[in-house]
Amino acid sequence: MKRRKWFKWGTIVSLLVMIQLILTGCGNGGSSEKDAAASSGNTVVHIGVQGSTGILPYAREKKTFEKAFKKAGAKVEWHEFASGPPHFEALASGKLDFGATGGTPLIAGQSGGIDFKAIAVTTDGKKGNSIVVPKGSTIKELKDLKGKKIAVAKGSSAYNFLYLALDRAGLKDTDIKVVQLQPDEARPALDNGSIDAWSTWEPYVTTAVFQTGAEILASGEDLNINAPGFLIARSGFTEEHPELTVLFLKTYEEVRKHFTENLDQTAKEIADAEKVDVEIISAVLKNTTQILSPATDEFKKAHQDQADFLYKAGGINKKLDTSEVIDNQYVEKALK
Numbered sequence: 001m002k003r004r005k006w007f008k009w010g011t012i013v014s015l016l017v018m019i020q021l022i023l024t025g026c027g028n029g030g031s032s033e034k035d036a037a038a039s040s041g042n043t044v045v046h047i048g049v050q051g052s053t054g055i056l057p058y059a060r061e062k063k064t065f066e067k068a069f070k071k072a073g074a075k076v077e078w079h080e081f082a083s084g085p086p087h088f089e090a091l092a093s094g095k096l097d098f099g100a101t102g103g104t105p106l107i108a109g110q111s112g113g114i115d116f117k118a119i120a121v122t123t124d125g126k127k128g129n130s131i132v133v134p135k136g137s138t139i140k141e142l143k144d145l146k147g148k149k150i151a152v153a154k155g156s157s158a159y160n161f162l163y164l165a166l167d168r169a170g171l172k173d174t175d176i177k178v179v180q181l182q183p184d185e186a187r188p189a190l191d192n193g194s195i196d197a198w199s200t201w202e203p204y205v206t207t208a209v210f211q212t213g214a215e216i217l218a219s220g221e222d223l224n225i226n227a228p229g230f231l232i233a234r235s236g237f238t239e240e241h242p243e244l245t246v247l248f249l250k251t252y253e254e255v256r257k258h259f260t261e262n263l264d265q266t267a268k269e270i271a272d273a274e275k276v277d278v279e280i281i282s283a284v285l286k287n288t289t290q291i292l293s294p295a296t297d298e299f300k301k302a303h304q305d306q307a308d309f310l311y312k313a314g315g316i317n318k319k320l321d322t323s324e325v326i327d328n329q330y331v332e333k334a335l336k
Contacts, residue, residue: 043074045237045244048090048099050081052274053203053284055122056100058266059255061273068251074244082182085155087232088114097237098248102128102157102201102229107307109232110325111316117238118230120249120331121293125227125302126220128288129161130205133197134190135213142169142218148196151179151186157227160306162199163313164225165218190214203284210280226302228295231331238330249334253292260290292335294328 047065049056059065066076079096081087084105090096092114100122109116131150133139139148142165152159166172179186179195183204189195191212198208208214220227231252238245259266263285271278293299300323307320 043241043244045069045074045076045248046079046090046095046097047076047248048079048081048087048096050083050087050100051203053270053281053288054100055252055256055259055290058259058270059251061269062255064255065248065251068247068254069244072244072247082184083153083156085153088112088116091116091232091234094234094236097234099232100229101232102160103227103303103306104157104160104310105155106230106232106303106325107160107310107316107320107322108155110307110320110322111318115235116325117233117235117327118295118325119233119238119245119327120231120252121228121291121295121299122231123229123289123291124299125157125229126225126289128201128220128229129158129199129225129227130201130219131162131165131197131199131217132190132205132208132214133217134193135215137196137215139197139217142166143171145169145197145217146171146175147177149177149179149194150197150199151181151189151195152199153182153186154180156201157229158199158201160310160315161220161225161227163315164309165199165223167309167313168223202288203281206284206287207276207280210277210283226298227306228299228302230295231292233330238327242330245330246333249292249331253334256290256292292331294331294335295326300326 047056049060051057060078069076079090084101085108087096087099087101088105088109091109102125106118139145150162152162163173166176181189183200186195186198186200187204187208190198190208197217205216209216233245267282267285268278271281304322307322310316311319
């Protein structure tokens with residue numbers, strides 16, 4: 001049976017490969033700079049962050065990683081990204097050491113030959129992704145998406161979720177018009193009617209619902225789609241600095257525990273910092289499951305299932321063994 005040509009991911013995979021090849025010199029240069037810094041006792045740890053309501057954004061505001069790494073003789077630098085795929089561009093060029101993304105960018109990154117490891121699971125992903133429609137939309141079921149314009153950030157976890165949802169409804173990509181937009185572009189398009197639906201993740205789902213009355217058409221929880229999110233690391237960094245990799249995870253867990261055990265306080269702090277209604281932030285946090293765990297057999301299977309789906313659908317050009325990029329050794333040490 002021929003593979004269904006649903007996904008138009010060639011550009012994303014090609015981009016990742018191109019970045020890896022073209023920026024090899026930059027990556028090596030970055031490594032040399034880090035080697036020099038390490039030899040002088042000034043290792044720089046580059047951490048990627050996206051959004052404003054997760055563990056890493058919260059830790060950045062509190063400077064928790066800065067304090068922890070300073071004791072180890074290292075400095076922290078933060079790099080902001082709109083979604084998961086740009087993390088892998090930075091990994092490929094040696095300009096990023098750690099980050100947090102959904103599973104789909106990992107699959108694209110592995111397919112593109114990026115040298116990284118998934119060092120921990122941060123969420124089961126069921127509550128993370130949803131398809132939202134504007135208030136009063138005539139779209140009431142997934143099958144109603146036929147012929148509609150749907151925005152999504154290409155290569156993100158919401159991209160894979162969209163096509164899994166279409167599959168459940170018996171639709172193909174030729175039945176809809178995909179509009180590739182990052183969240184800061186998609187939200188205005190949803191509000192002004194330029195698009196009919198938006199496949200995205202938290203906090204954008206809850207924010208749209210609270211602020212404009214948008215409705216959730218389907219969520220990962222509704223469809224029982226397990227799509228774990230991960231902490232990722234540049235392989236060169238983990239090999240050169242295993243102790244700092246464990247420290248990164250220990251610090252993440254410290255922040256996560258405080259974050260989840262004090263949700264009301266956390267919500268108020270984030271709401272004040274972002275100048276957003278605290279009710280919105282509270283709902284976002286309650287709709288997001290924050291964990292730190294090794295990749296269990298269940299999580300490994302869910303991630304492999306995503307990769308298999310993408311391969312069968314023509315989204316990636318080779319079958320992957322996703323266990324090759326999963327490395328539990330650091331999180332197991334951190335959680336002891």
